[in-house]
């Protein structure tokens with residue numbers, strides 16, 4: 001089932017992340033800086049939300065398939081991009097049963113894996129559907145940040161965190177999983193993947209004028225983790 005932030009408030013969320021600090025000026029520029037040339041590539045966008053990444057991938061001449069657990073998000077993407085994109089509803093906690101082996105050059109999964117308790121089905125299938133030499137990119141909350149709100153105080157235990165976020169201008173409850181770097185990196189290795197690149201993000205210069213306070217904070221404090229995985233075989 002999809003969370004209210006991404007179902008009931010899908011349109012408000014789409015509007016909010018167009019030019020906000022954390023998505024538009026930190027997460028997306030940091031992720032895009034890691035991606036290779038996209039022209040002619042086949043890309044699977046997982047947890048696509050309202051399609052900010054889909055829009056970029058299409059503008060770069062990529063072929064895009066996108067999925068999200070929220071029917072409202074998939075509808076927004078279908079309405080915006082029509083038959084330029086294949087978009088469907090799917091819960092990533094079950095892996096990628098609708099996808100063929102070795103069918104994508106790139107898989108991109110921004111800010112979604114923390115909504116999934118067991119990463120094995122998704123990571124195993126990411127490896128299965130990647131072309132040889134392809135890459136699986138994801139971003140997620142930095143563990144150091146999520147540990148600040150750990151209910152147990154035990155960094156090594158996986159925990160469901162419940163918070164209220166003001167992303168859309170009023171508080172909405174969100175739930176996500178906090179996990180250690182050890183657990184995350186074990187999930188990558190157990191799927192037969194290895195980490196080819198890692199970033200802790202960098203705020204865009206434009207943030208300096210729009211929100212100097214956030215800019216200075218994010219120059220000194222990590223907020224997200226960006227990982228590129230590749231297959232050993």
Ligand SMILES: C[S@@+](CC[C@H](N)C(=O)[O-])C[C@H]1O[C@@H](n2cnc3c(N)ncnc32)[C@H](O)[C@@H]1O
Nearest residue numbers: 006047048049068069070091092110111112115
């Ligand atoms: C923070 S938003 C990110 C949207 C988009 N990737 C972006 O960066 O603009 C997280 C997205 O993950 C989706 N999501 C959450 N749990 C999911 C699941 N189990 N399977 C697929 N999508 C999921 C939500 O519906 C939401 O659209």
